[in-house]
Amino acid sequence: MLTLSQVILVIVVTILSILLIIFSIYIFRILEELKKTLQKTNSIMDDMKRITKSVADPIEHASEFISGLKKGAKLVELAGELVSKKQEHDRRRKE
Structure with missing residues (x-):
């Protein structure tokens, strides 16, 4: 039989x-x-990565385009200076 303490x-x-x-x-x-929460968070982070990439790419291309325009403007400016110097030099030679 079991004792009370055993029971x-x-x-x-x-x-x-x-x-x-x-x-x-x-x-x-x-x-x-x-x-499940971590999987959803991972999915959200992947979506954010795609969104930021899709926003950053056009901005990067626009920046490159503007940089190219600046370089082109500088080239035109240098060419204009060269032409004006040549014309001035030619005028001096004629005088």
Whole structure:
């Protein structure tokens, strides 16, 4: 026959085992939700990467275009200076 302390011990162990199982199930559910949340966050980050790339590419191309225009304007300016110097030199030679 079991003594009172043994019966109480069996009841306590049983209750603790049941609680451990319940807590384990909750922890697995929480981890599953965390996994889903991380997957959604990863998807959002991928979308943001695509969006920023699609915005950055035209801006980069516009910057390159403006840089090219500046270089072209500088080239025209230098060519104009060269032509004016040559004309001035030719005028001096004629005089």
